[in-house]
Amino acid sequence: NAGVTQTPKFRVLKTGQSMTLLCAQDMNHEYMYWYRQDPGMGLRLIHYSVGEGTTAKGEVPDGYNVSRLKKQNFLLGLESAAPSQTSVYFCASSLPGVEHSNQPQHFGDGTRLSIL
Amino acid sequence: AQKITQTQPGMFVQEKEAVTLDCTYDTSDQSYGLFWYKQPSSGEMIFLIYQGSYDEQNATEGRYSLNFQKARKSANLVISASQLGDSAMYFCAMREGRGGFKTIFGAGTRLFVKA
Numbered sequence: 001n002a003g004v005t006q007t008p009k010f011r012v013l014k015t016g017q018s019m020t021l022l023c024a025q026d027m028n029h030e031y032m033y034w035y036r037q038d039p040g041m042g043l044r045l046i047h048y049s050v051g052e053g054t055t056a057k058g059e060v061p062d063g064y065n066v067s068r069l070k071k072q073n074f075l076l077g078l079e080s081a082a083p084s085q086t087s088v089y090f091c092a093s094s095l096p097g098v099e100h101s102n103q104p105q106h107f108g109d110g111t112r113l114s115i116l
Numbered sequence: 117a118q119k120i121t122q123t124q125p126g127m128f129v130q131e132k133e134a135v136t137l138d139c140t141y142d143t144s145d146q147s148y149g150l151f152w153y154k155q156p157s158s159g160e161m162i163f164l165i166y167q168g169s170y171d172e173q174n175a176t177e178g179r180y181s182l183n184f185q186k187a188r189k190s191a192n193l194v195i196s197a198s199q200l201g202d203s204a205m206y207f208c209a210m211r212e213g214r215g216g217f218k219t220i221f222g223a224g225t226r227l228f229v230k231a
Binding site: 031033035040041042043044045048050056058059088090092094096101102104105107109110 | 120122125147149151153159160161163166168207209211217218219220221222223224
């Protein structure tokens with residue numbers, strides 16, 4: 001059972017480079033999320049999506065873009081990487097609606113990104 | 117704006133004793149959900165327990181229970197009979213009630229269980 005898969009698992013970039021993090025889920029979940037985890041700050045929501053073709057900003061969206069062209073995929077892009085974006089990035093997915101509000105998010109294993 | 121506060125950066129507990137991890141939240145929503153997750157050193161996020169804002173009874177899952185005090189906006193996690201494997205980072209999270217999306221997390225509490 002794959003669940004939520006993130007690629008790559010590790011990446012080192014130079015300042016100014018661009019890259020895309022891929023998140024794929026096979027649970028037919030409507031909702032998908034991107035978080036970053038930094039020491040002492042927990043997980044902070046970058047962007048999220050409530051369905052194919054829709055995205056919305058979270059708490060810390062600046063410097064990131066996202067796309068949800070297919071229901072199962074949620075892409076996080078860094079157009080011009082900065083050292084402040086060094087972090088561990090987690091993707092998550094969940095079922096929609098009030099009837100599923102007690103269901104937890106399912107997380108990927110994370111992507112460790114370093115910007116030099 | 118929604119906010120989750122975990123005021124204990126680190127906690128120590130003796131093996132086999134109980135421990136309470138604090139979580140307070142702020143929201144203007146009437147309907148919301150509260151979650152606790154565990155993150156061991158391996159990095160994965162493990163769901164522990166859920167409490168809905170309209171649930172009248174405190175949630176329990178095995179050795180985990182959630183002390184929900186709605187008027188005080190607190191949702192503390194109680195771990196009974198601590199085990200060495202409980203040493204991990206613990207996160208409190210809140211999900212909006214509208215459609216169940218936009219979940220935010222607290223800064224986390226690192227728990228150390230001593231033998």
